[in-house]
Amino acid sequence: MKKLVLVLTLNLLFLGCNKDVPKLSFDELNIEQVSEMNCNPEEENCTFIGIKVPWAMGKDTRSNLLNSHIEDHIIKLIDYQDAKELNSLENLAQTFIDDYEASAKEFAEYNIPWEAFVEGKVTYESEKLISIQFDLALFTGGAHGYTSITFLNFNPETGRLLSNKELFSQDFKDFAEKRFRKNNDIPENESINSTGFFFEGDKFQLPQNIGFYPNKVVLRYNAYEIASYSEGNIQLVFKMEEAKKYFKIL
The missing domain is CATH 3.90.640.20 (Heat-shock cognate protein, ATPase)
Known part of the structure; x- marks a missing residue:
């Protein structure tokens, strides 16, 4: 009898390990914030930050890990000063606006709006790989802005980044x-x-x-x-x- 129980247990474990992992489901995370300082809405000339990226919808560990990597990546893209502890994209957006307004108050003649925009999209998805592209446009004063295209590649089964x-x-x-x-x-x-x-x-x-x-x-x-x-x-x-x-x- 003990042998039968052991065989049944091993079979159940084997079946459990080979159970198909559900496909990740993505929605769009959209964050926008605009400063009223030195803002001319009619000319669309205002300091703003916009973030529009894929966001895993599950509540499981896999989805949370993948989303945390996306969040960390965007913070590093936009946090040009890299001097503050930013723990969320909402915090990042508010800090970007606050930094601009602090600069505008300190330099009365400073009236050039800042801009930050990140747009992400899933470019490849299979059972073994999810690839996400991020397009950045950033301007915080100076002679020119900065643009970049970056990628994150994930293991769909775990949400882990792939090197x-x-x-x-x-x-x-x-x-x-x-x-x-x-x-x-x-x-x-x-x-x-x-x-x-x-x-x-x-x-x-x-x-x-x-x-x-x-x-x-x-x-x-x-x-x-x-x-x-x-x-x-x-x-x-x-x-x-x-x-x-x-x-x-x-």
Whole structure:
């Protein structure tokens, strides 16, 4: 009898471990805040912050973890001073407005509105990977604003962030470097920085931001990462079919 109970228990455990994980469901989180200081609504010339991003709707640990990564990412994108403890996107939005108004009061002649806007979208979703793109436009005074495109890649079963090492084999880096050199006319026998790039240690590195789409993979170097601001953003784009053999999880 004990053996039968043990067999039944093991079977139940086996079935439980292989139970399909429900697909994540996303809604849109939308936060907007506008300052009334130096605001001219008719000309749409007001300081504002807008956040419109995918938000996992479940109440489980997986959804909460994924959302916390999204929240942390957006705070790092917009918190240009990186000097305050911001624990929510609502807190971030209010702090952005407060900082502008404090600056406007301190400098009476300061009347140029600030702007911050982040828009996110799911660009790829499968049983093994969710890729989310974030478009940032930020202006807090100065000669010019800043724009960037960043990506977060998640394990759909756990909500955990996936690193480049978990996504690609080591050979992918060599594959990407060859394409980078070809696109930027850098001879194979020359230093990767020989034409003006500034990769750390004079060695090619994959960017922090790699995004997935149904038919392509995008490697994105944002302004200042490997070149001056005047060079703008630099991208490598691979067709999904040619990059597939380097994937570890897809």
